[in-house]
Amino acid sequence: MKKLIQSLITKKAQKLIAQHKPLIVAVTGSVGKTSVRNAIATILSAKFRVGETIKNYNNEFGVPLSILGFASPGKSIFGWLKILMSKPREVPQVFVLEYGIDHPDDMSHLCDIATPKISVLTRLSPVHAEFFPSVAALAEEKAVLLARTAPDGLCVLNADDALVMGTSHHAAAPVVTYGFSDTAQMRASNYSLTTRDDFSFEPGETFSTVKVDVTAPDHDALNLELVNILGKANVSVFLPAIAIAKHLGLSHEEILSKIPEVVLEPGRMNPIPGIKGSLILDASYNAAPASMAAALEVLSSFTHHEGTRRIAVLGHMAELGPLSESEHRMLGMRAAEAGVDVLVTVGELSLHTQRGAMEAGIPQDHTQHFSQAKDAGRWLDSQIKKGDIVLVKGSQSARMERVVKDVMAEPLRATELLVRQEAPWQE
Secondary structure: OHHHHHHHHHHHHHHHHHHHOOEEEEEEOOEOHHHHHHHHHHHHOOOOOEEEOOOOOOOOOHHHHHHHOOOOOOOOHHHHHHHHHOOOOOOOOEEEEEOOOOOOOHHHHHHHHOOOOEEEEOEOOOOOHHHOOOHHHHHHHHHHHHHOOOOOOEEEEEOOOHHHHOOHHHOOOOEEEEEOOOOOOEEEEEEEEEEOOOOOOOOOOOOEEEEEEEEOOOOOEEEEEEEOOOOHHHHHHHHHHHHHHHHOOOOHHHHHHHHHHOOOOOOOOEEEEEHHHOEEEEEOOOOOHHHHHHHHHHHHOOOOOOOOOEEEEEEOOOOOHHHHHHHHHHHHHHHHHOOOOEEEEEOHHHHHHHHHHHHOOOOHHHEEEEOOHHHHHHHHHHHOOOOOEEEEEOOHHHOOHHHHHHHEOOHHHHHHHOOOOOHHHHO
16 A cells, blocks of 8 residues: 555656646755755745755655645545645745655655756765665765756755765766865855854854855855854855855845845754753754764864863764764764863763773763763753853754753743654654
């Protein structure tokens, strides 16, 4: 029955696309897909009627549902029949879709559903590598998207990721690169982060401002000022969106008008006021080695101030297959290099993170390990001091949002600010 429903909704979605021919923008990668997709959809809305992936619907069921404009009815046969019998929706001019893969040939199937005119490859990481013999094999599967892009379209690649750039020969369309690298065509430079001078972080305040210069391939320059958006990785979210907007003819003014409307979803390195005047860097949505390294880089960019501390609360990273132990150990070493003062690890696999950190110089009494996020949150509640910067990150299965909820200054806003607050996750 599952296969039949999948086949029927796929055909319905394909028919809708064939009849109305919307422009398809497809985003894939191991890190940053959702944030990049949201930025593209927001900025393009200055000129086009835009539809995008619903929630995290990025697989063989989710992509057709996003195209058709329906949430999943779960196990309800009547719900699926209602979708199949529904009249066609008003079709957007542009669909911005997220393509996620777990197994070989997944990308080909998604491209069969909706072949992209524009494709984006964000970053590659060993996450989801358990069904692939190597990270290189995972990269080849992701690169199918580039090969299936329409020849008169555009392939947008992250110049800061060597694995991504190694897939460029697969591109069937012209390539534009983005990033902080000197070789990037859509290039960011002069990144600067300003935080509060008093290192006291209270609800309602501006916690940080990032300024960055962006130079486009046509040498057009944009000066971005991003409030409460942290890190070069989050700045990079804007670059493919700007590149695509310029490719589709949006003006300088149209692009800049939409920049302030780009809001990162919960758990994507969002600054949240913590208890006792601390600041929580909430990156609890998910984790992969590349995104963990980027998060630690953000934490390290906060300078010490009158005894304040950099605290990293790191849950395990899932779906790394045979690379799991080595990647967790390497993460601990990166935490030491980032100048972490206190390291809290969560989950059995993160014991390797703790060991790696101690090997790299973090004293054992500056580390704590817990089997579950709720225990880490309770311990942290008693330890946080005014001005502490607390990074919280881990894979979805680590449930690190529970740590954030324990130490956020406004727990009544959890449903608004945190990931996985819906009823099924609370059971």
